[in-house]
Amino acid sequence: MLTNEVIITSLFIFAIAGFLGLEVIRRVPKLLHTPLMALTNALSAISLVGSLLILGEAHTTYSKIMGFVAVVAATVNVVGGFLITDKMLKMFKKREPVKAKVEVGQ
Amino acid sequence: MLTNEVIITSLFIFAIAGFLGLEVIRRVPKLLHTPLMALTNALSAISLVGSLLILGEAHTTYSKIMGFVAVVAATVNVVGGFLITDKMLKMFKKREPVKAKVEVGQ
Amino acid sequence: MRNDLIQLAYLVAAIGFGLSLKWMSSAPTARRGIFAGEAAFVLAIIATLFHDGLTGEGYALIAAALLIGSAIGVPLGLKVPMTAMPQRIALSHSFGALAAGLVGIAHYYLERANVGKFEMAVLGFEIILGCLVFTGSLMAAGKLQEILPQRPITFKGQNYVNFAVLGAAAVLVILLVLDPSRTALIPPIIVLSLAFGVFLIVPIGGADMPTVIALLNSYAGISAAALGIVLDNKLLIVAGALDGMSGLILALIMCRAMNRSFRNVMFGAFGQLQESAPGDGGEVGNVRSASFDEAAEILKASRSVVIVPGYGMAVAQAQHKVREFADALEAEGVDVRYAIHPVAGRMPGHMNVLLAEANVPYDKLLDMDEINSEFPQVDVVLVLGANDVVNPAARHNKSSPIYGMPILNVDQAACVMVIKRSMRPGFAGIENELFYDPKTLMVFGDAKHVVGELTTEVTGQRDAISI
Amino acid sequence: MRNDLIQLAYLVAAIGFGLSLKWMSSAPTARRGIFAGEAAFVLAIIATLFHDGLTGEGYALIAAALLIGSAIGVPLGLKVPMTAMPQRIALSHSFGALAAGLVGIAHYYLERANVGKFEMAVLGFEIILGCLVFTGSLMAAGKLQEILPQRPITFKGQNYVNFAVLGAAAVLVILLVLDPSRTALIPPIIVLSLAFGVFLIVPIGGADMPTVIALLNSYAGISAAALGIVLDNKLLIVAGALDGMSGLILALIMCRAMNRSFRNVMFGAFGQLQESAPGDGGEVGNVRSASFDEAAEILKASRSVVIVPGYGMAVAQAQHKVREFADALEAEGVDVRYAIHPVAGRMPGHMNVLLAEANVPYDKLLDMDEINSEFPQVDVVLVLGANDVVNPAARHNKSSPIYGMPILNVDQAACVMVIKRSMRPGFAGIENELFYDPKTLMVFGDAKHVVGELTTEVTGQRDAISI
Ligand SMILES: NC(=O)c1ccc[n+]([C@@H]2O[C@H](COP(=O)([O-])OP(=O)(O)OC[C@H]3O[C@@H](n4cnc5c(N)ncnc54)[C@H](OP(=O)(O)O)[C@@H]3O)[C@@H](O)[C@H]2O)c1
Numbered sequence A, B: 001m002l003t004n005e006v007i008i009t010s011l012f013i014f015a016i017a018g019f020l021g022l023e024v025i026r027r028v029p030k031l032l033h034t035p036l037m038a039l040t041n042a043l044s045a046i047s048l049v050g051s052l053l054i055l056g057e058a059h060t061t062y063s064k065i066m067g068f069v070a071v072v073a074a075t076v077n078v079v080g081g082f083l084i085t086d087k088m089l090k091m092f093k094k095r096e097p098v099k100a101k102v103e104v105g106q
Numbered sequence C, D: 001m002r003n004d005l006i007q008l009a010y011l012v013a014a015i016g017f018g019l020s021l022k023w024m025s026s027a028p029t030a031r032r033g034i035f036a037g038e039a040a041f042v043l044a045i046i047a048t049l050f051h052d053g054l055t056g057e058g059y060a061l062i063a064a065a066l067l068i069g070s071a072i073g074v075p076l077g078l079k080v081p082m083t084a085m086p087q088r089i090a091l092s093h094s095f096g097a098l099a100a101g102l103v104g105i106a107h108y109y110l111e112r113a114n115v116g117k118f119e120m121a122v123l124g125f126e127i128i129l130g131c132l133v134f135t136g137s138l139m140a141a142g143k144l145q146e147i148l149p150q151r152p153i154t155f156k157g158q159n160y161v162n163f164a165v166l167g168a169a170a171v172l173v174i175l176l177v178l179d180p181s182r183t184a185l186i187p188p189i190i191v192l193s194l195a196f197g198v199f200l201i202v203p204i205g206g207a208d209m210p211t212v213i214a215l216l217n218s219y220a221g222i223s224a225a226a227l228g229i230v231l232d233n234k235l236l237i238v239a240g241a242l243d244g245m246s247g248l249i250l251a252l253i254m255c256r257a258m259n260r261s262f263r264n265v266m267f268g269a270f271g272q273l274q275e276s277a278p279g280d281g282g283e284v285g286n287v288r289s290a291s292f293d294e295a296a297e298i299l300k301a302s303r304s305v306v307i308v309p310g311y312g313m314a315v316a317q318a319q320h321k322v323r324e325f326a327d328a329l330e331a332e333g334v335d336v337r338y339a340i341h342p343v344a345g346r347m348p349g350h351m352n353v354l355l356a357e358a359n360v361p362y363d364k365l366l367d368m369d370e371i372n373s374e375f376p377q378v379d380v381v382l383v384l385g386a387n388d389v390v391n392p393a394a395r396h397n398k399s400s401p402i403y404g405m406p407i408l409n410v411d412q413a414a415c416v417m418v419i420k421r422s423m424r425p426g427f428a429g430i431e432n433e434l435f436y437d438p439k440t441l442m443v444f445g446d447a448k449h450v451v452g453e454l455t456t457e458v459t460g461q462r463d464a465i466s467i
């Protein structure tokens, strides 16, 4: 059971990280929005960390089954997501470094 | 005594907040660097929060003296700092809203 | 001590995720961003494997699951044509959401004995989100892949039904919060949430799917963060928060660029066949159309050409042909540039990715804001499978569904050439008066085919001259 | 429960500080930024007062201390001329650092019985930082106010002495970490740190103080964050981290704009009288100088004038006169703009603040990058108490201490007029060949006086004509 203090600490981290996300994402130019979607798709598979724990602790048969499916699914997401992003971005690198056209997104 | 867990949580918050600071401050245009210095000067007096606790708990004579000086000093910093910033920025507001000339600092 | 090191590794990984997104803010650093993200992910996985309490059996299962997952993930990621990106992202997304939902459910079953009230509320929220993103993403992928009908399916009172389903799930979660031992409530919560994910997407048109995917991405991030709160895992919280923000901002940007509200996207059933929309039968009315050699002649004779690609170019996969065609024109001394509307195609940056795939240098791709003032100086605008993004009705027709959306002012150029297959409307399902403009020439046909023919005409004519 | 609410209030305050800095990124939102910062501070104070364990006596003492602090802080903040900003900031800073140091010390004495090793290390670090920022800021304020000698004071082996002092303090902290009950070590740590703060600033020239203040600000932030770790107070950590980053970035920006390294600023003893620097005696050599009426005539006859303000304008407090003068010229139909070098004056944005004080609208203030390409089209550049920032040696003289610093290319204008009191050099202590350029006219005198005279000439002549 979580103490209130732990929960509030979590909220602190959530709030500051969300703020950071806002600031960072706002600067991504339109040019890169599709790769960004692919990248964050890969990052959203971070629940893999939780899945690994559930599966690794192998408490009950149920938890093993659910953990197994979860790890497989999350791995598909992270592997697929990064490969898609990588593939997309490779295309942006073909030319000699042209002037970095960074416009402030919105 | 702090547990390792609490310390690592603190480091987490420090790192994410520092990252946020980096992203936010980088966008401040040169025009506003002096007011920014004044503002962060005021914010750095946040140790007032710690001073208030030391003084308010009034444990020993020593702690009372140190806490008293600390609260006075921190209050000078925060009050002075905000007034200076405010005074500076008032000057930037005299005109009708001209086109927001936000250049990315460096 | 070991746990401390794991936590420090998570800290490094969290910073890595932040840097990864930060480096996405410019093309030259974007690949570095991916590497940072990948490295952070690997670090997070390795650190997790060092946790106390993992059993030998557990490690064996983990190894098997990671292998199977990679075996599915690699082809999913590698063998994907650029045009199928949106649905692949949606599909990959549904997998991640499935994992998030399952972890939440498993955690409940394992810990239900000592779960606090707030914890239970967060956990319930997390399970609902995970399940609805799972089915929602599957539906979105199905619509985009055209396995499911693209058109929004609506019926009267639909929104009420949807909210009733979501409301029922929420009520059950509240009952669980009041007494976390009510295990029997979990299955109905799951079913209701899965159903809600389906119902949510049913009334949304296939073309609105990218916005929906961004939004589902945001939900997935928030569910990861919620999971992090429940598991007291700070890395999950940070990654989830970054992700949640990212999806939200992208969805907002897309909505704003289309001049529509969130509500309209989610509940507006946009993209339905509009009863009153004329000209969607494909009959060719009062328009001037040109043959391939006429069009090629005009293009060759001009000094500056601006190509406006749209969804049609993506459908026809014409980007490589376009590149060849532009090369041919440039060999004739014509200045060729591209005007990219922010919502051209079906994803933000869709055209950029496709043209980059075809090696068009990205300094030739001009944003709407950059190019719009220059159209009066342009000789020929070549509208290639674009429709709504050049529809002048957005400027003046208050009753048009796209009224207020900023468009490319191609009608200010000396001549406009439109390549599409018919007179059928685009995503918004509305007539485009640009096609009836006296200075517009229609060149009918599939984008890839037409551009190929034009290239032959341009280079062929040059050969003829050089004989 | 009460503690939870306090923590939630801290969370809101932390977000407030973040927003405060975020809103400083554009002039229209900057004041909102201040309000956010103030509101967050008030919230933090109020929440702190609700902590368990505060006694009645404690509240009385707090009330008294807050009152006294405000009574000192208000005049410090309000009665300050714009030119004295840097030293006021430094002074205010030293107070904050004093508080941080004292809290750390008091916490040690109260908790020494059960302080962990890591905690002790952080605490020792915090005390060192607090003390050195305290004396360092006082020294910086003294140098800027010219109570202390502005020139850097150096002696052989100085850096070794300084590091020995710091090293000794660090060793004592390590001893404390090994056994936190060694109370006797605290006073020497304090004394050594205070001494180090003094020694650190002694060899730095008065004009480098702004960079030093930014750096000290960064240290103060880090010490607040360290205090937050020790007290397990997340608000302190967030505010300290934001502050630490801010100071660091500002110091880096200043260094970069001067084309110098951190090391050079801290240990380079910059601004010493250079032996070889000629022409610092004030003798007027091979230069053309002009009288006020000659200068006014030229200015009036020109179509476009660019004013380049520098430190001299700040010293002379000439900004209001400059505004009047510009108004007078504009009444004559002359186009007047201002070119702001990033390190003109003695603080980043120094000139912006002064000219804003005199109501010059900020869209008339042009950045170096904006104006530099335009100088060839400018009729007259009026260099007003600036020197180094227009010194062409930075472009071509590799041996010059300012070589490589980007400068305003005023020598490309048709005519350059320089207002200063003598031929003495500026901050960098070097000769300026611009003054010997045939197209340069020197107008000697105090900036405020000269500009006042020029205004009279300009308006006076107009009166004469209108008679
Ligand atoms: N980019 C985003 O993020 C995003 C997200 C959601 C929604 N949207 C919406 O999507 C729309 C995008 O506008 P758009 O101008 O790019 O596309 P559009 O308005 O959907 O028009 C595409 C046109 O391409 C033609 N086409 C289809 N297949 C073709 C082929 N094989 N060869 C040649 N032409 C073909 C179609 O006409 P024919 O059938 O006659 O050939 C159609 O009129 C906007 O309304 C926008 O709001 C965009």
Ligand SMILES: NC(=O)c1ccc[n+]([C@@H]2O[C@H](COP(=O)([O-])OP(=O)(O)OC[C@H]3O[C@@H](n4cnc5c(N)ncnc54)[C@H](OP(=O)(O)O)[C@@H]3O)[C@@H](O)[C@H]2O)c1
Pocket (backbone or CB within 6 Å): D207, D208, D209, D210, D211, D254, D258, D309, D310, D311, D312, D313, D315, D316, D342, D343, D344, D345, D346, D347, D348, D349, D350, D384, D385, D386, D387, D388, D389, D390, D419, D420, D421, D422, D423, D424, D425, D426, D427, D428, D445, D446, D447, D448
């Ligand atoms: N802005 C920052 O953040 C910052 C920070 C640290 C260092 N710095 C350094 O400061 C320098 C700034 O350059 P700058 O061109 O603004 O100033 P400067 O090079 O220091 O020159 C100022 C000139 O103003 C003249 N002056 C002084 N009092 C005057 C008065 N009452 N009336 C008229 N003239 C007067 C002086 O000549 P007379 O004595 O002949 O009158 C002097 O040559 C740069 O070297 C920069 O690196 C700037």
